[in-house]
Amino acid sequence: ATGRLVSGDPPTKEMPLHAAFYDSRSQAGAIVHLHATHSVALSILPVDDAANFLPPLTAYSVMRLGKVALLPYFRPGDSAVANAIKGLAGKHSAVMLANHGPVVAGKGLEAAVYAIEELEETARLALLLRGLPARGLDDAQIRDVVTHFDVEWD
Numbered sequence: 001a002t003g004r005l006v007s008g009d010p011p012t013k014e015m016p017l018h019a020a021f022y023d024s025r026s027q028a029g030a031i032v033h034l035h036a037t038h039s040v041a042l043s044i045l046p047v048d049d050a051a052n053f054l055p056p057l058t059a060y061s062v063m064r065l066g067k068v069a070l071l072p073y074f075r076p077g078d079s080a081v082a083n084a085i086k087g088l089a090g091k092h093s094a095v096m097l098a099n100h101g102p103v104v105a106g107k108g109l110e111a112a113v114y115a116i117e118e119l120e121e122t123a124r125l126a127l128l129l130r131g132l133p134a135r136g137l138d139d140a141q142i143r144d145v146v147t148h149f150d151v152e153w154d
Helices: 013-023 037-044 059-065 080-086 110-130 139-148
Strands: 032-033 070-072 096-098 101-106
Touching: 013 032, 013 101, 032 080, 032 110, 037 096, 037 101, 037 110, 059 110, 059 139, 070 080, 096 110, 101 110
Parallel strands: 070 096
Antiparallel strands: 032 101, 096 101
16 A cells, blocks of 8 residues: 555544554554543553553453553654654554553454453553552563463563
């Protein structure tokens, strides 16, 4: 594909974002991008680890998302976001655009939708638990899920 419009409505201004995911993740069959309330709220707060933005609270977030990287703020439609995504070298199936929204790649549309729903629910949990002595998955539990379900993690 050359990115040239053949017919129909023009593509979203976020086309460079979507194209970068397809270019860097050969297994991606669908990309979903939302402006979801809880994940955006979490992206506005300070984070400890931008490479692992979403805390591993449940096995399902680890299974469906792997590590979620937080990218810095880019103006919507800024083509520089494509370079930031390509800079991750395809290591993340999900990223969070600071102050903007999550982007998730999946093998197909259904998988991408389930994954982004999991991302939003995990962000909601993280906000609800913020400041509380929450007990997320420990390293051994994460490794067990990663190994058992063949999840990209490192």
